[in-house]
Amino acid sequence: MNRLTTCAAAAAVALGSLSIAAPTHAAPAKAQTYTVTAKANLSEAVAKEDVVKVRGRVTPKAAGEKVVLQQRVGNKKKWTVTGNAKVKRNGTYLLTDKPSTPGPREYRVLKPGSRGIAKGFSKPVEVQVYRWEKLVSRTAGPRVNLDSTGVLIGAEYFGQSLATSVAGTPSSVEYTLGRKCTEMRATYALTDSSATGSSGAINVTGDGKVLASHALSVGTVVADEVLDLTDVFRLKLDLTTSETPAAVAAVATPEVLCTR
Structure with missing residues (x-):
């Protein structure tokens, strides 16, 4: 009886040893990424x-x-x-x-x-x-007595400009910018077709706030002025000219800096 017990105990120890010695498999290493x-x-x-x-x-x-x-x-x-x-x-x-x-x-x-x-x-x-883009290429809102045309100022040609069409009559145009533009650059003057002694004025407003205001006469040129349009939704240009002597006022080659 003791011999049987001894043999059983020895077998149990052997099985235990085999269990302990069984190999274990480690989890695969995670691939490295840049x-x-x-x-x-x-x-x-x-x-x-x-x-x-x-x-x-x-x-x-x-x-x-x-x-x-x-x-x-x-x-x-x-x-x-x-x-x-x-x-x-x-x-x-x-x-x-x-x-x-x-x-x-x-x-x-x-x-x-x-x-x-x-x-x-x-x-x-x-x-x-x-991107800088021509203002006259944008869709205009209300426009009165103002043409999109080329003009001569100081014997220099400015294409894609805005010019008054009837002397002595108030002129204006509006553009919706939708708060997507940050700057505007333009030249303001009376054109070479204006009579000596004539006069005019230009006012630029953004949502009713005055951004620029200039009195104009023959030989007076406000060249390449840059205006801040940050957060402006609606831009408006107002021009006036004398009827006698007759004047033509122009916003020469205006451009706006806009995103989509």
Whole structure:
């Protein structure tokens, strides 16, 4: 009986040893992913004038490998590739873009996967892009005694301008900007067709607030004046001219800096 008990105990110990010695399987290691940071030099840019510079760092460094600049404009969901560059020895990079169209946009940077490391994206960087456009190309609201035409001022031609059509009659035009424009630039003067001794005046208002006011006479030119249109919803231009001697007042080649 004791012998049987002894044999059973020995078998139990052997089974226990086998159980303890059974190999265990560790969970697979998580794949490494590139970490990418990005920062733009501008939060607002002018189309066809400013260069947006996107800088950042890739971790691990991936020196000599490629990073890709992507962007999307407005409400578009698709990202478009617009440039690439090589990662420097210290893991940093520089990407550039010169936007040609207005509107809000986002930039992000992709580091493609390599050397067993998965691809990584930076967080999106937002940039608002504006563009200079001819004011007379925009849809006008109420317009009185004012023509869209070319004018001569000091023997210099200004295309796409606004000029009074009947001397001595008040003239005006309104444009809805919708708070999407930040600046306006224009030249104000009497045209070369105005009689000697004639006079006039120009007033520019934004939502009823006076932005500029100038008295005009032959030979007086207010050249390339820039006005702040920040948060202006409705822009209005009022011009007056003398009837005798007859004058023609002009807002020469007005442009507004707007986004979509």
